[in-house]
Amino acid sequence: xxxxxxxxxxxxxxxxxxxxxxxxxxxxxxxxxxxxxxxxxxxxxxxxxxxxxxxxxxxxxxxxxx
Numbered sequence: 291x292x293x294x295x296x297x298x299x300x301x302x303x304x305x306x307x308x309x310x311x312x313x314x315x316x317x318x319x320x321x322x323x324x325x326x327x328x329x330x331x332x333x334x335x336x337x338x339x340x341x342x343x344x345x346x347x348x349x350x351x352x353x354x355x356x
Contacts, residue, residue, distance in 0.1 A: 293318040298329040305335050314347040324352040 293316075295301065301322075304313050314320065327343070327350055330336045342348050 291318055293320050295320065295322040295326060298326050301326070301330060301339060302335070305338055310338055310342065314342050314345075319349065320347065321349040321351060324350055 304310055327339065330339055339348070343350060
């Protein structure tokens, strides 16, 4: 099943309760958009999410004008 994160605050909440590893270990295909990721501007939060992007635990969809 796919889980699509469309609000950056979801990531902020998961980070604040220190549950990122548990969240990304769920049996879901987790997706979000490049727009949502770009809203994470604090370097520590951004790096925490990027660890899971590099591990391919989250699929970041990039939309173009086309």
